[in-house]
Amino acid sequence: MSTLAQPKRAPETPSPKTKKVQKEVGQDRAATSQGRWAFWLISPALVLLAVVIVYPVVNAIIMAFQKDQGLDPVTKVFVQGGPAGFDNFVHWLAQQCGSAACAPGTLGAQFWSAVGTTFFFTVVTVVLETVLGFWMAVIMARTFRGRSALRAAVLVPWAIPTAVTAKLWFFIFAFDGIANKLFGTAILWTGSEWPARWAIIISDVWKTTPFMALLILAGLQIIPAEVYEAAKVDGASAWQRFTQITLPLVKPALMVAVLFRVLDALRMYDLPAIMTQGSNGTTTLSILVVDQIRQGFNSAAALSTITFLIIFLVAFIFVRFLGANAVASATPKTTKGQEK
Amino acid sequence: MTAVSIDSAPKTAARRRERLASGRTYISAALIFIWCLIPFYWMIVTAFRDVGYTFDSTPFFTHVTWDNFNTVFSESLGNHFGRNLLNSLFVAGVTTVVALLFGVFAAYALSRLEFRFKFLVLGFVLGASMFPGVALVTPLFQLFTNIGWYGTYQALIIPNISFVLPLTVYTLTSFFREMPWELEESARIDGCTQGQAFRKVIMPLAAPAVFTTAILAFIASWNEFLIASQLSNDQTKTVTVAIAYFAGAQAHQEPYTAVMAAGTVVTIPLVILVLIFQRKIVAGLTAGAVK
Structure with missing residues (x-):
C-alpha cells in the first residue's frame, strides 16, 4: 500500500526516542492529509446524496405527521x-x-393485503431466481464452445427496460396470445388473481435471473479448480462436492446477490403497475403509495415511510443475522474488521 | 492429473461419461439460450407484423411491414415517441454525467485513502442504492408542484441521481481497488503531487472502468419508470412511460404490434451496447459482490 510509504520518509538513524516521536508525527501528518483529501473528494457526492435522498425523506417524515386537507x-x-x-x-x-x-x-383497507402481496412476490421470485440462477451459473462456469455467446444472451433480458418487459409479457399472456396457444389453455392471465400473479412472477424471473446468475457465476469463478480435484481424489461424490465445497465457498457472493434481489423485489412497481395496474390482488406496497399520492400527500408520505422502514428492517435482518455483508465486501481489505 | 490408468476399459467409460456430461451441458446451455432470447425474438417478430395478424402464432417473420414503426412515431395518433426518446436520452445522459463527476472522486477516496468513517460512508452509499423510489416520489411530488418544477427535466434528473450516484460510487470503488496503483506510487516518487498523479497516471488507467460504469449508470437511468411516470408531463415524458401508456390507431384496443415496435426501438440500442461491451458489463455488474 502506498499509504505506508510516507512514514518511511522519517530519518533513517535517529536516537530511539526521537525516532518514535518523529514517526508518530509523520504518520499523523500523512493521516491528516489523507483525511483532508478524502473529505474534499467525498463531500460533494455525500452532499448531493443528502440533497436528493435525506432531504426528501426528512420531508416525508414531517409530512407523515400532518393531516391531509x-x-x-x-x-x-x-x-x-x-x-x-x-x-x-x-x-x-x-x-x-x-x-x-x-x-x-x-x-386504506388494502395495507395488509399489499404487505402480503409484496412479501409473496419477494419470496417466490427470489427463491425461483436463486435456484434458476444457480443452475445457469453452474452451466456458464463450464468450458464449452459458445460459452461467451451464452453469457451475452443472458444479458439481453437484463438490458431490456422493465416497462418494455412488462408490455412484452403482457402481450405473451394476452388472451389470444402465444402463451395460451402454446399450452392449449384459455386463461385470462391478467384478469384473475392467481394467473395475474404468476404472469408477473414469470416476467420478473425472466428479467432478473440473469443478474442473479452472473453474480453467482462470479462467486463460482473464484473457487480454485484444485479444491475440486482434491475432493475428487478423496472420493467425494458430485453432490458432496456441491454441498461441501461449492455452497460454502459461494455463500458470501450468493448472500449479497440475494440481499440485492430481496431489496429490489420489495419495492416492485413497474411490472404489476403496467401489467395489471395493481388489480386482482397484485397491489404491492409501491403501487399503493403511488395510488395514494393523488388522494392525499401526507397519508402517502406515512405509507412511504412505513414501506421504507419495512425494507430497512429486512436489510438489517439480512446483514445482521444472515451474514450478507455487502459493505464489508466493498471495503478494502485493510479496513476490514476495524469496525463491527 | 491423477488418472494414470493404462487399462482401456475404464478409460473409454470415463470418456463416455465425459461426452455424456458435455452433451448435458449443451442441452442446458441451449435451454438457457432459448429461454432468454425467445421472448425478445417474439417482440421483434411482432414489431414487424401486420396489425391484422397480431395474434398469428407463426414462429418466424410473416406479414412483414414497417407500419408499426410509423404508428410509433405518428404525431397524428398522439404519439410523440421521437420527443420521448430525446427526453430519455437527455435525462439519462445528464444523470450519468453528474453521477460520474461526483462519483469518480468519491470512489477514488473510498478505494485509495485511509480515513475515519470510511465504513460508515460506504454503508450510507449502499443503503442509498437500495432506497425505495416510492419513498422519494411522495415528498418530491409535493415539493416540485410547490416550486413549479413539475414537468421539468430537473424533476426527473434529481431523483434519478439518488439511485444512479450510489451505483456509480459502489461500482467504481470496486473497480479502482483492482487497478495497478503501484504506478501512482512511481509517479509520486518521480515528483508528482497526489493531484498530478491522479490526473496524469490514474485517469487514463481508470478510463475503461469509468466507461463501463457510465454504461451501467446510463442503462439504470434509461430504464427508470416509477419516478418518470409520476413526475413527468407530456413535454418531459420518457420512453418507458410512453410505452406503458401507448395510444394505438383504434381507441380502447391495446396496440400490441405498435407497442412491440416501440419496445424494439428502445431496446435494440441497449442490446447492441450490451453485446459489444459484454465482458466489461459483466465485470461491472459483479464488481464488489465478490471479494
Missing part, C-alpha cells in the same frame, strides 16, 4: 390540515378511516 369522511367538513400525531400511521396499520374501519375497496 380535504373533506372529512365522517363529518363531510373541509379539514384544513395541521398536526396529525400518529393518525396517518394508525390509518394504515390498523386500516382505520376516521373512527371506523376502512370500507373494503378503499386504499
Whole structure:
C-alpha cells in the first residue's frame, strides 16, 4: 500500500526516542492529509446524496405527521390540515378511516393485503431466481464452445427496460396470445388473481435471473479448480462436492446477490403497475403509495415511510443475522474488521 | 492429473461419461439460450407484423411491414415517441454525467485513502442504492408542484441521481481497488503531487472502468419508470412511460404490434451496447459482490 510509504520518509538513524516521536508525527501528518483529501473528494457526492435522498425523506417524515386537507369522511367538513400525531400511521396499520374501519375497496383497507402481496412476490421470485440462477451459473462456469455467446444472451433480458418487459409479457399472456396457444389453455392471465400473479412472477424471473446468475457465476469463478480435484481424489461424490465445497465457498457472493434481489423485489412497481395496474390482488406496497399520492400527500408520505422502514428492517435482518455483508465486501481489505 | 490408468476399459467409460456430461451441458446451455432470447425474438417478430395478424402464432417473420414503426412515431395518433426518446436520452445522459463527476472522486477516496468513517460512508452509499423510489416520489411530488418544477427535466434528473450516484460510487470503488496503483506510487516518487498523479497516471488507467460504469449508470437511468411516470408531463415524458401508456390507431384496443415496435426501438440500442461491451458489463455488474 502506498499509504505506508510516507512514514518511511522519517530519518533513517535517529536516537530511539526521537525516532518514535518523529514517526508518530509523520504518520499523523500523512493521516491528516489523507483525511483532508478524502473529505474534499467525498463531500460533494455525500452532499448531493443528502440533497436528493435525506432531504426528501426528512420531508416525508414531517409530512407523515400532518393531516391531509380535504373533506372529512365522517363529518363531510373541509379539514384544513395541521398536526396529525400518529393518525396517518394508525390509518394504515390498523386500516382505520376516521373512527371506523376502512370500507373494503378503499386504499386504506388494502395495507395488509399489499404487505402480503409484496412479501409473496419477494419470496417466490427470489427463491425461483436463486435456484434458476444457480443452475445457469453452474452451466456458464463450464468450458464449452459458445460459452461467451451464452453469457451475452443472458444479458439481453437484463438490458431490456422493465416497462418494455412488462408490455412484452403482457402481450405473451394476452388472451389470444402465444402463451395460451402454446399450452392449449384459455386463461385470462391478467384478469384473475392467481394467473395475474404468476404472469408477473414469470416476467420478473425472466428479467432478473440473469443478474442473479452472473453474480453467482462470479462467486463460482473464484473457487480454485484444485479444491475440486482434491475432493475428487478423496472420493467425494458430485453432490458432496456441491454441498461441501461449492455452497460454502459461494455463500458470501450468493448472500449479497440475494440481499440485492430481496431489496429490489420489495419495492416492485413497474411490472404489476403496467401489467395489471395493481388489480386482482397484485397491489404491492409501491403501487399503493403511488395510488395514494393523488388522494392525499401526507397519508402517502406515512405509507412511504412505513414501506421504507419495512425494507430497512429486512436489510438489517439480512446483514445482521444472515451474514450478507455487502459493505464489508466493498471495503478494502485493510479496513476490514476495524469496525463491527 | 491423477488418472494414470493404462487399462482401456475404464478409460473409454470415463470418456463416455465425459461426452455424456458435455452433451448435458449443451442441452442446458441451449435451454438457457432459448429461454432468454425467445421472448425478445417474439417482440421483434411482432414489431414487424401486420396489425391484422397480431395474434398469428407463426414462429418466424410473416406479414412483414414497417407500419408499426410509423404508428410509433405518428404525431397524428398522439404519439410523440421521437420527443420521448430525446427526453430519455437527455435525462439519462445528464444523470450519468453528474453521477460520474461526483462519483469518480468519491470512489477514488473510498478505494485509495485511509480515513475515519470510511465504513460508515460506504454503508450510507449502499443503503442509498437500495432506497425505495416510492419513498422519494411522495415528498418530491409535493415539493416540485410547490416550486413549479413539475414537468421539468430537473424533476426527473434529481431523483434519478439518488439511485444512479450510489451505483456509480459502489461500482467504481470496486473497480479502482483492482487497478495497478503501484504506478501512482512511481509517479509520486518521480515528483508528482497526489493531484498530478491522479490526473496524469490514474485517469487514463481508470478510463475503461469509468466507461463501463457510465454504461451501467446510463442503462439504470434509461430504464427508470416509477419516478418518470409520476413526475413527468407530456413535454418531459420518457420512453418507458410512453410505452406503458401507448395510444394505438383504434381507441380502447391495446396496440400490441405498435407497442412491440416501440419496445424494439428502445431496446435494440441497449442490446447492441450490451453485446459489444459484454465482458466489461459483466465485470461491472459483479464488481464488489465478490471479494
